[in-house]
Amino acid sequence: MPSDLGPVVRKLSTHSILDEADRAAILAAPHSLRTLEPGAFITREGDKPQYCALILSGLACRHKVTAEGARQITSIHLPGELVDLHNIFLTVSDHNIQTLTRVEVATMTLAAVDTLTGDFPNVGRAMWIDTLIDAAIFREWVVNIGRRDAISRVAHLLCEFAVRLESLGLADDHAYDLPMTQDQIADAVGLTPVHINRVLKELAEKGLIVRNKRTISIPDWAKLSHVGDFTSRYLHLEQLGKDESGERRFFR
């Protein structure tokens, strides 16, 4: 797999079945590469999308800023994720996409995406599903922010990261590096950074997480996921392997 776009195939394969031709088409898709420093904007609210960016390595987030100047992160994105699928079919972007770490992005022209989705229906379907799963995560964030208290909220976020990173092979054994400041975590869960600090401390004191700089490890998954009221259903990682029962959803 000599292409840069391997992470995309890997990501789409977490939820969709791609055949050899599909994978080859993705890997062969024309694109260009850029490396962005932390804090760089991939997309800005109000932009008219000209190309489709996707993440090859590093972390990025979507966010919006209220009139009061408060920032709310609406999602975090990991390697392989096609962040601009939420923009390119709409005329104007309604949110910002900004890097959290140094990020390698690939950008494809809209025409290239069009070719992929048009000529390879499985790929188009996989991309649609990808955006549907993003939407499922947004819904869960609405619930998390709307109806869970601070401790649960943070615990839930940490669980989500663990599962998503593991599904991409980027975390082992419920331990991972979380290169976000407490300020950014606060903006992700709708709290203040001071309170995040206290909550992280409390989670650590209760033995629910172990912190070492920005590395998080989860000694007792059952406990943390219970506190965070976390179930991974909304991440839809169980799409595959259901086929034998005739419940295959890829009916195309």
Add this chain to the structure above:
Amino acid sequence: MPSDLGPVVRKLSTHSILDEADRAAILAAPHSLRTLEPGAFITREGDKPQYCALILSGLACRHKVTAEGARQITSIHLPGELVDLHNIFLTVSDHNIQTLTRVEVATMTLAAVDTLTGDFPNVGRAMWIDTLIDAAIFREWVVNIGRRDAISRVAHLLCEFAVRLESLGLADDHAYDLPMTQDQIADAVGLTPVHINRVLKELAEKGLIVRNKRTISIPDWAKLSHVGDFTSRYLHLEQLGKDESGERRFFR
């Protein structure tokens, strides 16, 4: 237009360009009708979708319930909306869809949806875009719940309803019937019903809204939308009419 499915064409047409054949295909799609009482479930979390429901009249909502038993509504759906597009391509539903009023739903088989999206690429694209706009609304709700205070939050919700209902021709002059209890409004914005009551009172006292039973009217749009920090960009109603400038997004 002798079909039941007119509202779907109307809804999709708020953001997508459909030609005569596309519209005809939608209107001719096989479906069955049901009328549901308020509080009926269209879909339940954990369901494996067997068909695709859509709303012809009335209001429905998506919601999830936390382990603590708190409910969070993640979106409200209006006539013409294809609520099950978020489920049918995934193996298991991650949320509930429940009626708020008496609702007429049409249900299509998965095969019928498949035919529509496969044989009429414009329709498939329009449906994808529809789910992308749903996702944009979820994002805005994350921001609303995460970073706005109670008054702004409720004001924002009322503005959203006004614009969405008007875009479907179901409200005039910034006045509309909102058949939701204060309990339901609370679950939509992540507050308690008692506080919703106080906020509505305050909005009325400030002249930002006029309430008459469950009818809301907005005497000064500029004021309410300012309080609610509301801009309609995220609803993506401006998809059309941009074509002359060569910025057409329907590049398929």
Add this chain to the structure above:
DNA sequence: CGTAACTTTGATTAGTATCAAAAATGGTGG
């Protein structure tokens, strides 16, 4: 008309924000 559901009001509490400042960390250039 009676009853359940919903709305409204009041009093108190709890959870998180805010304000302020000290300690720790991580880069950077000398």
Add this chain to the structure above:
DNA sequence: CCACCATTTTTGATACTAATCAAAGTTACG
């Protein structure tokens, strides 16, 4: 390699928004 500076984390004290608890009105409806 160390000194310095900016950023981030941590802690403490206080304020405030919205939750909770409780009960009285009001409305809708069979």
